[in-house]
Amino acid sequence: MHRQRSLRRTQDSAATAADVVAVDFAQRTGPVHGGATGMLYGLSDPGVPGDPLVAGARPRTVAQKAPDGDQHPNGDALRIADGFFAAGGEEIVVYMQDAYSNWPYENLGIDDYLAKVGAMVRKVVTERPQDKRKFVWVPFNEPDFIWYEDWSTMKQKFFGDWKAVVERIRSIDPGARIVGPNEACYNPGRLRDFLTWARDATCGARSCLPDIMAWHELSRDSLAAYRDHYENYRQMERDLGVGPLPITIDEYGNRRDMSVPGQMIQWITMFEDTKVDADMAFWTYAGNLSDHAVRTRQANGAWWLLKWYADLTGQTVRVTPPQPGVPDTVQALAAVDPSVRRGTVLVGGGAAPVRLDVSGLDPAIFGKQVDVVVSRTTWTGYEGDALQPPVVAATRTTLSGGTLRVDLPGGDVMAAYRVVIVPAIGGAPAAGAPWSVSVEAESATLTSAQAYDQDTTADPQLYATSGKRDVGSMNRAGSAVTFPVTVPRDGRYRLGVFQGANKAPGRHALFVDGALDQIVQYSAGLGWTYRGRTDVEVELTAGVHELSLRAGADETALLPGSDVTLDKFDLTELTGPERAAYPADEARLSGGAGMTREGRGAAVTLGGGARATFFAAVSEDGYYDLTFSYEAAGAGGLDVRVDGRRIAGLRAVRPGEAASRARVYLPAGVSVVEVGGPAGLRLRGLTTVRAEEADAAVHRIEAEHAQRAGTARVVAVPATSGSNASGGAYVSDLGDGAGNTLTLTRPAGFGPGKYVLVAHYANADRNTGHPYNTDVISRFLDITETGGATTRGVFRHSYAWDNFWSQATPLTLMTASGALVLGNATGQAPNLDRLELARLVLEVDNTAK
Numbered sequence: 001m002h003r004q005r006s007l008r009r010t011q012d013s014a015a016t017a018a019d020v021v022a023v024d025f026a027q028r029t030g031p032v033h034g035g036a037t038g039m040l041y042g043l044s045d046p047g048v049p050g051d052p053l054v055a056g057a058r059p060r061t062v063a064q065k066a067p068d069g070d071q072h073p074n075g076d077a078l079r080i081a082d083g084f085f086a087a088g089g090e091e092i093v094v095y096m097q098d099a100y101s102n103w104p105y106e107n108l109g110i111d112d113y114l115a116k117v118g119a120m121v122r123k124v125v126t127e128r129p130q131d132k133r134k135f136v137w138v139p140f141n142e143p144d145f146i147w148y149e150d151w152s153t154m155k156q157k158f159f160g161d162w163k164a165v166v167e168r169i170r171s172i173d174p175g176a177r178i179v180g181p182n183e184a185c186y187n188p189g190r191l192r193d194f195l196t197w198a199r200d201a202t203c204g205a206r207s208c209l210p211d212i213m214a215w216h217e218l219s220r221d222s223l224a225a226y227r228d229h230y231e232n233y234r235q236m237e238r239d240l241g242v243g244p245l246p247i248t249i250d251e252y253g254n255r256r257d258m259s260v261p262g263q264m265i266q267w268i269t270m271f272e273d274t275k276v277d278a279d280m281a282f283w284t285y286a287g288n289l290s291d292h293a294v295r296t297r298q299a300n301g302a303w304w305l306l307k308w309y310a311d312l313t314g315q316t317v318r319v320t321p322p323q324p325g326v327p328d329t330v331q332a333l334a335a336v337d338p339s340v341r342r343g344t345v346l347v348g349g350g351a352a353p354v355r356l357d358v359s360g361l362d363p364a365i366f367g368k369q370v371d372v373v374v375s376r377t378t379w380t381g382y383e384g385d386a387l388q389p390p391v392v393a394a395t396r397t398t399l400s401g402g403t404l405r406v407d408l409p410g411g412d413v414m415a416a417y418r419v420v421i422v423p424a425i426g427g428a429p430a431a432g433a434p435w436s437v438s439v440e441a442e443s444a445t446l447t448s449a450q451a452y453d454q455d456t457t458a459d460p461q462l463y464a465t466s467g468k469r470d471v472g473s474m475n476r477a478g479s480a481v482t483f484p485v486t487v488p489r490d491g492r493y494r495l496g497v498f499q500g501a502n503k504a505p506g507r508h509a510l511f512v513d514g515a516l517d518q519i520v521q522y523s524a525g526l527g528w529t530y531r532g533r534t535d536v537e538v539e540l541t542a543g544v545h546e547l548s549l550r551a552g553a554d555e556t557a558l559l560p561g562s563d564v565t566l567d568k569f570d571l572t573e574l575t576g577p578e579r580a581a582y583p584a585d586e587a588r589l590s591g592g593a594g595m596t597r598e599g600r601g602a603a604v605t606l607g608g609g610a611r612a613t614f615f616a617a618v619s620e621d622g623y624y625d626l627t628f629s630y631e632a633a634g635a636g637g638l639d640v641r642v643d644g645r646r647i648a649g650l651r652a653v654r655p656g657e658a659a660s661r662a663r664v665y666l667p668a669g670v671s672v673v674e675v676g677g678p679a680g681l682r683l684r685g686l687t688t689v690r691a692e693e694a695d696a697a698v699h700r701i702e703a704e705h706a707q708r709a710g711t712a713r714v715v716a717v718p719a720t721s722g723s724n725a726s727g728g729a730y731v732s733d734l735g736d737g738a739g740n741t742l743t744l745t746r747p748a749g750f751g752p753g754k755y756v757l758v759a760h761y762a763n764a765d766r767n768t769g770h771p772y773n774t775d776v777i778s779r780f781l782d783i784t785e786t787g788g789a790t791t792r793g794v795f796r797h798s799y800a801w802d803n804f805w806s807q808a809t810p811l812t813l814m815t816a817s818g819a820l821v822l823g824n825a826t827g828q829a830p831n832l833d834r835l836e837l838a839r840l841v842l843e844v845d846n847t848a849k
Contacts (some may be wrong), residue, residue, distance in 0.1 A: 018352060021319065021357070022319070023319050023345055023358045024360045025336050025343055025402075027317055028317055029317060031314075032313060033275040034060060034310060036272055036277075037268070038060060038062055038277055039063070039280045040064075040281055041282040042059065042287070042290050043064065044074040044287025045074050045079065045778045045794055048074075048778050049287055054087040054089075054289070055672055056307040056310065056672075057289060059279075060089065060090045060277055061279060062080070064076065064077040065095055066096050068123070069120075073777050074777065075287070077092050091277070093179055093248060093250050095141050097140060100116075107147055117165055117168050117169060118172060121137070121172045125173050137179060138214065141182055142183060142216070143158060143183060144185070151193075162180070167203050167204040171204060179210055181214070183215050184216050185219075195209070195236065198210070213246070214250050215229075218251055226274075233247075248277040248279070252278050253267055253280050253290075254281070254461055256456035258292065259380075260379050260464045261379065262416055264305055266327070266328070266329075266349050267280075283773075285776045285797065288796075291382050292306060294382075295385075297669035297670055298385040300384055302379070304386060304389050308344075308377075311588060313335070313337040314340075317334050330347065332345055332356075333346050336365070340589070341366065343358075343365075343421040345358075345418070345421075346418055349416070353407065354410065356407075358405070361399055368398060370404065371394070371424045371425075372404070372420070373393075373419070373429050374394065376415055377389040378415035379414035382531055385619065387617045388617050390432055392409075394430050394431045396428045404421070422602065427601065434572055435487075436570060439569045440469070440568050441469075441566040442470065442471055444471070444481045444483035447478060448473075448551075451469050451471050466567050467568065470567045471566045472563075472566075480551070484545065487540050488573070493537070495547070495571055496534070496535050499534060500525055500531050500564065502564075503526070503799055505800060507520060508520045508551060509551075510538070510547065510548070510550075511546075517538060518538075520536055521534070522564055525799055561721075577690040578618065578619055578690040581685060583601075588612070601684065606676055606677035607677065612674070612676075613672060613674045614673045616673050618666050618668060621836070622666070622692060625689045627661045628686055629685055630657075630658060632652035632682075633679065634652070635654060635678075636679075638677050640674070641672075642672070645754060647662045647841055647844070649841075649846075650846065651846055652678065653847070659849060660844070661844070663843045664841055699837045700836050701834070702835075708741075709740065709741045710739035710740035712734050715732050717730070721802055731831065734830070735823050735827060735828045738823065738825040744819060746818070746820065750817075751816050753812070755840060756837075756840055757808070757809050758807070758808045758836040759822075759830075759834075760804045760834040760835070761832055762800065762801050762805070762833070763798050781793045781822055784820070784821045785811070785814065794807075822835075
């Protein structure tokens with residue numbers, strides 16, 4: 001309650017300066033489309049990014065390269081198809097010209113291109129006959145920039161080549177759908193010429209019109225101009241008597257937008273308003289959900305916005321922001337789903353406080369009294385993980401004429417908020433955000449360091465920076481960034497350091513009140529402005545303290561890799577073991593699951609094929625207690641699956657309110673927890689709690705202590721390296737031949753069953769030469785149980801060969817004690833530092849409280 005009152009005072013004091021957003025739930029604007037979270041090259045290989053991240057964001061479309069294309073080393077439309085469709089994806093947009101290796105594409109003549117077109121279409125038709133309609137074809141990518149730039153001289157050439165390519169596609173697959181013209185920006189003159197010609201021409205006995213209209217919106221100005229482009233295009237269709245065609249904006253946004261909730265909400269809003277599909281641009285590298293995936297399966301702050309958007313069901317409703325169509329201002333979208341009696345508003349993008357003026361709350365849906373729960377997600381860096389967004393405000397209030405006012409705090413232009421409105425049932429909701437404070441690095445006291453401007457408004461192709469300034473040149477032994485903090489009570493605090501390490505791991509010394517507290521280990525990153533976040537814990541007493549990050553532990557010697565940029569610092573109170581609660585309203589419903597709101601509160605009704613799916617996030621590898629609370633109509637088994645693996649033994653043992661708990665090993669990041677149950681079971685929610693003491697059951701071994709064969713060799717880390725290799729060494733030169741292996745002997749008690757193998761690995765393999773994309777390459781590790789099966793693990797790029805991340809691979813072991821042999825007969829494997837083998841489930845308790 002104290003936090004809620006404090007929040008209200010802050011809001012009231014700033015209410016006169018608030019940006020007012022009107023939300024009218026009585027004015028429906030159509031079914032939720034959910035098309036704005038597509039991505040170009042967001043997927044690179046099966047498992048990169050992790051399947052839970054893809055399922056959580058649930059993109060309708062992805063744009064990927066042509067099968068066997070040379071433009072990038074991965075992102076092949078056929079290779080990523082199974083995972084994408086399993087995650088709920090609907091269409092793969094195939095960039096056909098990405099068959100070529102150069103950018104811009106080399107022009108070897110239309111006959112050369114037609115041969116490539118024929119080969120790729122035949123391959124899809126042959127390999128995917130069951131779902132070939134889910135692949136849609138882009139004959140030309142940005143023809144206003146590549147091959148056909150001069151419209152006055154190349155227009156007829158483009159028409160002829162379009163006809164030839166479309167006819168070649170349809171000669172192989174008559175039902176194929178065509179996307180285009182796919183220009184780099186909205187060009188109404190060129191587009192009108194093209195549509196006029198295509199309307200009247202035939203391509204393979206059908207109109208030459210595309211089946212899906214596409215163009216790109218790739219500038220900050222698009223935030224102002226897109227809606228006009230959309231209206232202009234729809235009017236053009238009416239003028240010419242074509243369409244209306246579905247639209248895919250298959251590239252949108254700038255570098256500074258990706259990963260930033262307050263920026264992404266602006267793009268999502270306008271694409272959802274116009275009910276189009278849209279794919280985020282590919283500025284960095286393939287396989288990271290267009291800068292929303294951290295490492296392989298962790299989420300950054302904006303991923304949670306994508307997930308919130310994907311959670312919307314029902315109908316969108318009328319939203320009026322204070323400045324529609326003005327870039328970098330507060331924008332919002334909202335939806336209502338009468339079937340679950342829930343209204344949701346997503347809002348963000350402005351620096352000022354926001355007042356939501358909500359109206360049209362139908363008492364038949366919401367009743368007379370409602371619970372309002374406000375969650376907040378903000379920027380955590382491109383490579384900074386974010387756990388479940390905290391509830392920053394929660395109230396129970398009586399409606400007056402179906403209206404409601406909700407006040408949101410200002411001050412964080414990079415944040416977005418989710419406001420959930422449901423009937424007031426059961427106990428009143430409560431806020432749960434811990435005490436936290438943020439400090440900009442450039443506002444600290446700088447010693448032998450320099451602040452740099454990163455003006456992402458003037459240049460939106462810069463990577464996002466908090467406050468548009470950072471601190472660099474931490475390259476002298478005395479370099480330091482020093483700042484005061486005042487903490488409310490004695491205890492543990494987490495210091496989150498937003499930093500950029502340029503393709504090498506590094507270190508700083510953290511001083512507290514003038515004394516060395518610890519050495520901070522930084523992960524390598526893509527560059528100085530592609531931010532990650534490094535978290536360390538400090539013990540502080542109540543009151544004022546001075547924190548200082550320094551390039552040396554003394555003033556005479558630099559720490560290895562200390563030339564790291566610093567952007568901002570978050571200090572957050574820790575109040576116990578890591579815990580997260582996922583109530584019924586956080587679940588995605590499928591298979592006929594419903595929602596009840598009575599008695600003790602909201603619950604998902606299960607039975608038969610009904611399922612409730614949660615996306616649970618944890619900060620580190622290890623054991624967690626997963627507790628499922630429910631009301632059972634009678635005894636019966638729960639069907640719980642974590643990332644598709646069944647957790648046996650969970651069941652309701654008697655009628656009434658109860659809970660079941662499983663202690664499960666979860667990798668750092670997001671896991672999909674799917675729950676089914678017997679008829680009449682009402683699932684109230686899922687809670688996860690860190691069980692760190694159970695990690696003693698994990699078997700650990702340094703890779704250099706395992707049995708090596710063939711070319712596998714131990715590499716000692718030099719003192720000049722900032723590497724995080726444990727034990728000062730790692731194993732390299734694995735794979736690239738069947739005999740180049742590492743063997744892990746299973747300890748006693750690790751018999752048959754379900755396991756997780758965590759490999760601490762490094763992989764910096766990449767192609768070079770692309771003008772702006774970082775062509776990273778995943779490596780693979782085959783894990784063979786002697787006398788059993790082989791499982792392939794995938795390991796994405798970690799920026800440096802001595803920069804080790806953890807990656808979990810699920811295993812089902814069949815033998816009593818067969819050793820695990822790690823290698824790759826057909827390609828190079830990653831470097832390995834440490835291995836950890838853990839049983840998936842340690843215990844199950846069906847009498848949990």
